[in-house]
Amino acid sequence: MSLLQVRDLHTHFISRNLDxxxxxxxxxxxxxxxxxxxxxxxxxxxxxxxKSLTAYSVMDLLKPPxxxxxxxxxxxxxxxxxxxxxxxxxxxxxxxxxVVQNPRSSLDPLTRVGEQLIRVHTAHTDTSESAxxxxxxxxxxxxxxxxxxxxxxAWPHELSGGMAQxxxxxxxxxxxxxxxxxxxPTTGLDVTVQAQILDLLRELVVTHNVAAMxxxxxxxxxxxxxxxxxxxxxxxIVETGDVETVFDNPSHPYTRTLIASTPxxxxxxKQKVLGGGAPPNLYNLPPGCHYVERCRFAxxxxxxxxxxxQVGDGHFAMCTRLDxxxxxxxx
Amino acid sequence: MTEPLLRADKLTKxxxxxxxxxxxxxxxxxxxxxxxxxxVGMVGESGSGKSTVGRMVVRLLKPTQGSVTxxxxxxxxxxxxxxxxxxxxxxxxFQDPWSALNPRMRVKRIIQxxxxxxxxxxDSERSDRVxxxxxxxxxxxxLLTRFPGELSxxxxxxxxxxxxxxxxxxxxxxxxxxxxxxxxVRAGILDLLQELREETGxxxxxxxxxxxxxxxxxxxxxxxxxxxxxESGPMAKVxxxxxxxxxxxxxxxxxxxxxxxxxxRHLLEGEIPSPIDMPPGCPFSTRCPLxxxxxxxxxxxxxxxGDGAQRAACIRIREGSNQVPL
Numbered sequence: 001m002s003l004l005q006v007r008d009l010h011t012h013f014i015s016r017n018l019d020x021x022x023x024x025x026x027x028x029x030x031x032x033x034x035x036x037x038x039x040x041x042x043x044x045x046x047x048x049x050x051k052s053l054t055a056y057s058v059m060d061l062l063k064p065p066x067x068x069x070x071x072x073x074x075x076x077x078x079x080x081x082x083x084x085x086x087x088x089x090x091x092x093x094x095x096x097x098x099v100v101q102n103p104r105s106s107l108d109p110l111t112r113v114g115e116q117l118i119r120v121h122t123a124h125t126d127t128s129e130s131a132x133x134x135x136x137x138x139x140x141x142x143x144x145x146x147x148x149x150x151x152x153x154a155w156p157h158e159l160s161g162g163m164a165q166x167x168x169x170x171x172x173x174x175x176x177x178x179x180x181x182x183x184x185p186t187t188g189l190d191v192t193v194q195a196q197i198l199d200l201l202r203e204l205v206v207t208h209n210v211a212a213m214x215x216x217x218x219x220x221x222x223x224x225x226x227x228x229x230x231x232x233x234x235x236x237i238v239e240t241g242d243v244e245t246v247f248d249n250p251s252h253p254y255t256r257t258l259i260a261s262t263p264x265x266x267x268x269x270k271q272k273v274l275g276g277g278a279p280p281n282l283y284n285l286p287p288g289c290h291y292v293e294r295c296r297f298a299x300x301x302x303x304x305x306x307x308x309x310q311v312g313d314g315h316f317a318m319c320t321r322l323d324x325x326x327x328x329x330x331x
Numbered sequence: 332m333t334e335p336l337l338r339a340d341k342l343t344k345x346x347x348x349x350x351x352x353x354x355x356x357x358x359x360x361x362x363x364x365x366x367x368x369x370x371v372g373m374v375g376e377s378g379s380g381k382s383t384v385g386r387m388v389v390r391l392l393k394p395t396q397g398s399v400t401x402x403x404x405x406x407x408x409x410x411x412x413x414x415x416x417x418x419x420x421x422x423x424x425f426q427d428p429w430s431a432l433n434p435r436m437r438v439k440r441i442i443q444x445x446x447x448x449x450x451x452x453x454d455s456e457r458s459d460r461v462x463x464x465x466x467x468x469x470x471x472x473x474l475l476t477r478f479p480g481e482l483s484x485x486x487x488x489x490x491x492x493x494x495x496x497x498x499x500x501x502x503x504x505x506x507x508x509x510x511x512x513x514x515x516v517r518a519g520i521l522d523l524l525q526e527l528r529e530e531t532g533x534x535x536x537x538x539x540x541x542x543x544x545x546x547x548x549x550x551x552x553x554x555x556x557x558x559x560x561x562e563s564g565p566m567a568k569v570x571x572x573x574x575x576x577x578x579x580x581x582x583x584x585x586x587x588x589x590x591x592x593x594x595x596r597h598l599l600e601g602e603i604p605s606p607i608d609m610p611p612g613c614p615f616s617t618r619c620p621l622x623x624x625x626x627x628x629x630x631x632x633x634x635x636x637g638d639g640a641q642r643a644a645c646i647r648i649r650e651g652s653n654q655v656p657l
């Protein structure tokens with residue numbers, strides 16, 4: 001039984017234009033996935049595909065004009081969309097923790113690091129301040145920050161990017177979460193520091209048996225740190241499966257293009273990658289497959305409603321032209 | 332041996348912080364050569380001085396010390412006015428195409444501006460040339476009348492590249508040209524750069540922290556750490572047999588986008604020290620897993636490896652004890 005089950009999630013940006021007509025940008029269009037304890041799910045896709053929006057929709061952190069308009073988010077037996085705002089607040093930061101891309105801007109610049117860690121714990125529990133302090137020091141140590149006791153007194157601006165990201169992870173751990181959502185946790189960090197942070201995250205998944213969802217556009221991270229992956233395009237998951245299965249046997253033409261675009265595959269020089277092209281207009285999406293305009297294999301069948309169909313063991317793809325793609329893809 | 336197109340000799344750049352008056356030792360005696368048509372990849376972590384070296388090569392920054400000999404002439408001491416005349420031969424492409432282009436100029440105007448400044452073409456000749464350049468960067472000529480705000484990231488980077496090659500420069504510095512682009516768009520730009528390299532014969536200094544990309548495009552590699560070149564050599568040599576402990580650990584931290592490759596890693600602890608507070612001796616001595624006492628006192632010289640095409644600055648190389656256990 002998965003810890004988090006997202007079913008057919010739809011998120012729209014609803015606004016009015018200058019003529020006061022309602023305009024709807026369909027940013028998420030039926031996103032379904034699940035994450036279990038002890039596994040890392042990698043969510044990949046290009047800018048604007050809806051990766052971060054998926055996380056914010058799950059966490060109920062959307063601000064108008066964005067709004068979840070359909071679907072269910074089942075977490076540990078509860079449908080989060082039915083929860084009152086107050087109950088959702090209790091859940092956020094305790095049972096579900098989030099680590100965001102830009103660590104420095106998510107720390108309060110006017111509060112010492114230790115104080116911020118303590119607050120996260122006392123807000124959700126009845127623990128005493130001194131117990132929370134001991135816990136904060138323990139967590140800072142656990143994420144590999146040297147001299148954690150002294151670091152409690154540090155200001156956010158005194159931390160390097162890698163250290164700030166560790167502090168955020170320590171903060172995420174303060175209340176022993178069941179699920180960690182990490183949105184581009186190492187973008188902007190150097191490779192040597194990236195490796196330290198990702199190792200730490202994976203170790204937590206294994207030792208604390210938490211579930212993790214990593215949002216990234218780096219297929220290297222997915223290849224080496226995730227168990228399963230989900231590829232997003234224009235607000236839909238177009239392919240999902242075990243990482244090795246998807247890399248060995250990409251089915252959807254978009255996944256194939258992505259994997260063929262990695263330096264490793266380009267190096268093999270097997271094929272020319274056909275350029276990206278623009279993402280589809282979210283105000284006016286095609287009726288069927290959203291990839292249709294960029295796809296060389298599209299025909300009339302692509303204009304019909306699609307579903308995520310099984311193509312292998314635990315491997316699903318959303319494409320009606322799989323046979324044509326398999327035969328026609330340059331090898 | 333042919334004369335190099337560009338020779339940087341003991342390039343040094345120190346900045347003084349405005350309020351505290353501390354010295355930031357961004358680049359400390361960097362020497363390398365580039366030949367016509369060659370692509371040199373420069374890698375290193377943030378703060379290693381990559382961009383500063385790139386900017387000194389095109390003389391956007393004036394070196395504190397050292398020389399940049401371009402086509403046989405030292406351009407480091409030139410006045411700004413004299414540098415301007417050189418710009419047609421030395422061009423740069425920046426990381427963020429959204430901020431590198433004037434938002435109020437149409438694409439055509441952006442590409443033709445270097446031609447206005449550096450050539451004596453008539454209006455119609457210039458117009459033809461702009462279209463020719465647009466085609467060579469695979470930019471749809473319909474886009475020439477658009478403003479940058481109407482273009483996608485990949486298209487904008489093509490405009491930046493078009494602007495850089497407009498005057499047929501001998502050398503182009505590309506500072507993280509693909510880092511802000513999505514994967515499939517990035518592949519298209521890399522492909523374009525390969526083709527342009529054959530078409531134009533321009534030398535390229537390709538600055539990137541993405542080891543996969545650098546490996547794909549470069550003939551020669553320079554590895555920077557704290558403003559020092561710690562290793563240089565032909566691409567295949569450096570990637571397959573890295574000599575400097577830093578190069579070895581840097582490459583071991585790289586994640587190839589293929590779940591089947593086995594990682595053999597030695598993870599460095601900590602982060603790159605501040606260039607304000609440089610360690611004495613070898614710049615890598617504070618993080619090196621093979622550090623010895625003498626590493627902390629004197630800066631190790633570059634030593635030849637094999638036939639001398641590959642060089643690295645580590646005292647352990649001579650005795651063959653420079654391999655970090657992975």
